[in-house]
Amino acid sequence: MDLITPGFGLVFWTTVIFLILLLVLKKVAWKPIVGAIDSRNKSIADALKLAETTRAEMAQLQADNETIIQEARKERDTLLKEARDLKEQIIAQAQQEAKSEAEKITQQALQSIENEKLNAIEELRGKVAEISIEIAEKILAQELSDKKASEKFINQSIQNLKLN
Amino acid sequence: MIQILKHRFLTTFLLLCCFTITTLASEDTTTKEKIDINEVIFSHIADSYDWHMWDITDEQGVSHPVSMPLPIILINTSPFSIDVFLSSEFHHGHSPVTKKEHTYVIYNNKIYYANNQEGELTFNEQGIIQNAQPIDISITKNVFTLFVAALLMIWLFTACARAYKRNPGQAPKGLQGFMEPLILFIKEDIAIANIGEKKHAKFLPYLLTVFFFIWFLNIIGLIPFFPGGANVTGNISVTLVLSLFTLFITNMYANKSYWRHIFAMPGMPVWLLPIMAVVELIGIITKPFALTIRLFANITAGHIIVLSLVSLIFIFQSLSISPVSVFFVLFMDVLELFVATLQAYIFTMLSALFIGMAVTEQEH
Numbered sequence: 181m182d183l184i185t186p187g188f189g190l191v192f193w194t195t196v197i198f199l200i201l202l203l204v205l206k207k208v209a210w211k212p213i214v215g216a217i218d219s220r221n222k223s224i225a226d227a228l229k230l231a232e233t234t235r236a237e238m239a240q241l242q243a244d245n246e247t248i249i250q251e252a253r254k255e256r257d258t259l260l261k262e263a264r265d266l267k268e269q270i271i272a273q274a275q276q277e278a279k280s281e282a283e284k285i286t287q288q289a290l291q292s293i294e295n296e297k298l299n300a301i302e303e304l305r306g307k308v309a310e311i312s313i314e315i316a317e318k319i320l321a322q323e324l325s326d327k328k329a330s331e332k333f334i335n336q337s338i339q340n341l342k343l344n
Numbered sequence: 345m346i347q348i349l350k351h352r353f354l355t356t357f358l359l360l361c362c363f364t365i366t367t368l369a370s371e372d373t374t375t376k377e378k379i380d381i382n383e384v385i386f387s388h389i390a391d392s393y394d395w396h397m398w399d400i401t402d403e404q405g406v407s408h409p410v411s412m413p414l415p416i417i418l419i420n421t422s423p424f425s426i427d428v429f430l431s432s433e434f435h436h437g438h439s440p441v442t443k444k445e446h447t448y449v450i451y452n453n454k455i456y457y458a459n460n461q462e463g464e465l466t467f468n469e470q471g472i473i474q475n476a477q478p479i480d481i482s483i484t485k486n487v488f489t490l491f492v493a494a495l496l497m498i499w500l501f502t503a504c505a506r507a508y509k510r511n512p513g514q515a516p517k518g519l520q521g522f523m524e525p526l527i528l529f530i531k532e533d534i535a536i537a538n539i540g541e542k543k544h545a546k547f548l549p550y551l552l553t554v555f556f557f558i559w560f561l562n563i564i565g566l567i568p569f570f571p572g573g574a575n576v577t578g579n580i581s582v583t584l585v586l587s588l589f590t591l592f593i594t595n596m597y598a599n600k601s602y603w604r605h606i607f608a609m610p611g612m613p614v615w616l617l618p619i620m621a622v623v624e625l626i627g628i629i630t631k632p633f634a635l636t637i638r639l640f641a642n643i644t645a646g647h648i649i650v651l652s653l654v655s656l657i658f659i660f661q662s663l664s665i666s667p668v669s670v671f672f673v674l675f676m677d678v679l680e681l682f683v684a685t686l687q688a689y690i691f692t693m694l695s696a697l698f699i700g701m702a703v704t705e706q707e708h
Contacts, residue, residue: 182390182453183580183644189480190391190581193487198585201494201557206549209501213527214548216508223513 308341381655389575389647390453391486393431397570409436412570414488418455419479420446431482439463448478455480486582489574493560501556530555534693538700547699550593554586555692562643562684566677577687578643580636587632587639590695595628598702631698635691642687646680 316334395412402408413432420427427443434441437450440463448455449463456475458464466474483491500519507520516524535544535551561576576582604610606624608617653676656669 183386184640186581186584187391187480189482189484190486190579191585192481193483193490194582194585197487197490197494198553198557198589201497202550202553204498205501205553208498209505210549210552212505213501213508213523214531216505216512217524217528217531220513 308338312338312341379655379658381652381659385648385651385655387453388573388651389578389644391484391574391579392453393434393450393455393482393484394436395485395488395570411436414483414485416441416448416455416482417480418446418448419481421479427478446478451475455482485574486576486579489561489564489571489576490582492571493557493564493576497556497560526556527552530692534689534696538693538696540700540704543703546597547593547696550589551692551696554589554695555688558586558639558691559685559688562688563681565643565647566680566684575644575647577639578647580640583636583639586691587635590635590698591628591632593695594631594698594702597699599705601705602702631694635694639687639691642683646676646683650676650680 312334315337319333393416394414397410397412399407399409413430416427416429416431416433418427419425425444427446427448429441429443433439434448434450437453440447440449440458440461442448442461447458447461447463449458449465450456451465451473454477456465456473456477458475459466468474501523504520504523507516507518515521530552531544531548534555535548539547558577561582564572565575565577567573606628607621609620609624612620650673653669653672656665657663
């Protein structure tokens with residue numbers, strides 16, 4: 181019967197010790213331990229979430245990079261094409277200009293040659309006149325008497341000049 | 345009891361050395377004294393005022409117990425006074441102790457006021473003691489073990505808490521790594537599972553404390569030598585107090601729905617309600633009563649079985665039975681190790697269940 185009869189002393193001490201133990205452990209052990217476990221779990225969860233978002237961001241970034249590269253490539257191609265076109269255009273233009281310049285120069289040269297030729301003819305005509313006069317003087321001086329023969333000779337000389 | 349346990353180790357040792365020698369030794373035992381097994385077992389599982397370590401036999405062949413004295417604290421109500429002295433003054437209960445106007449005497453492991461300084465007691469015709477008792481709050485073997493367990497727990501768990509503070513956010517290791525799964529198990533599979541995520545935090549410290557307290561005391565009770573061996577959780581006073589804590593917490597934090605289910609069960613005919621209220625009120629008491637008895641009976645039964653198996657050696661008065669005895673005791677000790685954990689778990693689990701039933705909104 182003693183076995184199943186609670187004793188006051190033990191009931192008293194169990195209550196006191198358990199209450200003190202509960203309060204002390206609550207303050208010095210359970211709060212810090214459970215708090216630490218919770219915050220660690222939270223930090224692990226946060227880290228996992230961060231890793232997940234980072235991975236997604238990385239994927240996004242990679243996709244973006246791909247697009248940028250694609251765009252850059254396209255732009256380069258356009259630029260190259262434009263440059264090529266421009267080059268061809270410039271070359272064509274230059275050729276055109278060179279051609280027209282050459283033509284112009286040729287034209288001018290021909291013009292000046294013609295002019296020179298006309299000048300030369302004119303000059304020659306003057307010279308011929310001078311020479312004719314000289315010849316005429318000489319003939320006049322030499323054969324004043326023979327008028328008919330002189331004239332004949334003069335005409336003959338002029339005709340000869342013209343043929344030249 | 346320590347004497348028996350000493351023999352238990354002796355027999356184990358002898359077993360290991362040589363089995364035949366033990367059988368021979370049993371033949372020439374000169375002092376074949378009869379041992380009252382019943383008394384030995386029940387004096388072990390009961391509380392006591394001193395801590396019996398072993399017995400020594402003097403030259404005359406008289407055996408003297410060697411024990412650690414523990415403080416006796418007695419409160420007298422009229423007039424009010426407190427007497428504090430060491431239990432060694434009782435000389436193992438053989439002599440009365442006189443302090444001022446009171447003389448105390450130990451009878452049947454309880455302290456009574458004696459009639460006179462010689463320690464005489466009065467009995468009625470049925471042989472029942474008539475003397476009054478002082479209020480006894482002595483530091484007995486069980487109280488001492490309670491202190492040991494409490495200090496051990498404070499020491500271990502502050503060490504754990506320090507480890508968390510020292511390595512914040514790191515994986516647990518050592519003692520911390522051993523305790524964390526247990527703490528998490530109680531938090532998640534006992535507290536949250538029964539009380540719910542929202543309200544469990546308020547009750548978690550109680551559940552953790554009660555689990556580790558019972559578990560530590562159970563295991564300390566299994567250690568056969570000082571400072572273990574006290575049958576603390578197999579003492580009805582201790583289990584009663586622990587279950588009363590559960591009772592108080594359950595009813596203190598109980599919500600409206602809990603009380604409505606007791607006094608006005610929804611969907612019941614009105615004339616049945618008074619009967620139901622009585623049944624439900626009895627239910628409030630039977631829940632902690634079941635907790636009290638379950639823990640007490642399991643641990644006490646375990647201690648009795650282990651002691652009985654050891655006592656086989658003394659019943660048969662032969663060491664040749666010791667292999668059987670040792671084998672079964674070993675088996676029982678391992679089983680008790682499991683029971684120690686299981687009972688701590690069940691107590692905590694049922695406490696959480698009762699609290700959960702009282703604080704969560706019930707849906708019907």
